[in-house]
Amino acid sequence: MTKPNFDEFLSQQIANTQEQVQQPEPQRALWQGIEKAINEQPKNDSEPQKYKSAGVWRQVSAIAAATCIGMCVMYFTLSTPEQNNMMQMSQYFEQQKQILLVQYGNQPALTNDWQVQLQELEEAEQAIKLALQNDPQNAALLQMLAQVYQQQLDLIERVHQPRWQEI
Amino acid sequence: MLVDAKHPFDELDDLVKRTQQGDQVAFAALYQQCHRRVYALCLRLLADQAHAEDACQEVFVQLWHKIAQFNGQSKFTTWLHSVTSNIAISYLRKHKNWLQKVVSFENSGMDEASIALCGDLNGLDKLVLRLPERARLVFVLHGVEGYRHEEIAVMLDMAVGSSKSQYHRAKKLLQEWYEND
Numbered sequence: 310m311t312k313p314n315f316d317e318f319l320s321q322q323i324a325n326t327q328e329q330v331q332q333p334e335p336q337r338a339l340w341q342g343i344e345k346a347i348n349e350q351p352k353n354d355s356e357p358q359k360y361k362s363a364g365v366w367r368q369v370s371a372i373a374a375a376t377c378i379g380m381c382v383m384y385f386t387l388s389t390p391e392q393n394n395m396m397q398m399s400q401y402f403e404q405q406k407q408i409l410l411v412q413y414g415n416q417p418a419l420t421n422d423w424q425v426q427l428q429e430l431e432e433a434e435q436a437i438k439l440a441l442q443n444d445p446q447n448a449a450l451l452q453m454l455a456q457v458y459q460q461q462l463d464l465i466e467r468v469h470q471p472r473w474q475e476i
Numbered sequence: 477m478l479v480d481a482k483h484p485f486d487e488l489d490d491l492v493k494r495t496q497q498g499d500q501v502a503f504a505a506l507y508q509q510c511h512r513r514v515y516a517l518c519l520r521l522l523a524d525q526a527h528a529e530d531a532c533q534e535v536f537v538q539l540w541h542k543i544a545q546f547n548g549q550s551k552f553t554t555w556l557h558s559v560t561s562n563i564a565i566s567y568l569r570k571h572k573n574w575l576q577k578v579v580s581f582e583n584s585g586m587d588e589a590s591i592a593l594c595g596d597l598n599g600l601d602k603l604v605l606r607l608p609e610r611a612r613l614v615f616v617l618h619g620v621e622g623y624r625h626e627e628i629a630v631m632l633d634m635a636v637g638s639s640k641s642q643y644h645r646a647k648k649l650l651q652e653w654y655e656n657d
Contacts, residue, residue, distance in 0.1 A: 315651045322600035326620055332512035333595045335529045342533050347540045
């Protein structure tokens with residue numbers, strides 16, 4: 310069977326994108342989180358003031374953490390090699406992570422598998438740290454480490470604090 | 477045609493009406509009928525499986541809260557696709573990491589290993605996910621979703637000419653990959 314030309318392929322495939330059955334399935338179950346979110350959030354946006362204040366506080370702390378991370382990573386990656394210090398960076402991020410975990414400790418998460426995802430990121434963190442032991446001044450590895458830390462914080466924040474957007 | 481033959485308009489319209497009245501069972505059925513299309517669009521726009529899943533959840537949570545705003549003047553699926561596109565683009569902006577914001581580099585497409593992890597994708601989706609970010613966004617919005625370049629320029633905060641050139645860039649890359657595959 311001959312391969313269709315590109316334009317035929319394109320129009321056929323684009324037509325298929327409109328068919329629900331031909332679309333990929335998400336890998337994780339999404340409905341549970343949606344159901345939880347719609348039952349927990351008031352439908353008319355009339356959240357109690359206390360809830361709003363807590364949300365604002367969490368947002369502020371999350372933004373502050375993200376800003377600190379950005380500045381910290383900039384410092385570590387742009388500074389001279391002698392100033393790079395993986396241990397210092399690790400301690401700082403670990404502290405930020407613990408703050409978030411304590412902060413969200415009593416709050417239910419939107420997904421059940423977030424700890425598995427966190428563990429995968431922690432494994433990536435360990436692998437990068439191992440590589441850094443052989444090449445402690447490697448700026449690319451330091452950046453990767455910082456990104457893995459950032460992903461961990463994003464994950465913790467995301468599963469505990471969905472910020473639904475306006476349509 | 478945006479609705480499957482298996483799910484005629486009447487059934488979908490009924491589910492929409494019942495959801496507008498606060499019927500969660502109808503909403504669950506609506507989710508079952510539409511979630512794969514929503515997820516697929518999120519995946520095409522975000523090129524990241526985890527983010528696409530999160531964005532898909534955001535779409536349905538927003539849908540529950542805002543479905544009363546749907547006035548039936550357009551097809552529900554057209555409205556849903558427009559909602560999904562807006563949420564996915566907004567999601568993309570929010571989740572650019574600090575490095576992308578500071579250095580402003582363009583995110584390259586997904587690598588083949590990550591694409592393979594996304595499950596059963598059709599031939600075009602496998603190629604689209606490899607596209608660089610701006611070319612991918614424009615291609616999906618114009619080529620797949622049917623937005624005009626003028627609309628895309630507003631949505632993505634770029635010039636109309638850039639939208640057109642990104643579309644041609646995307647098509648050229650897709651054709652090259654398709655023919656060499």
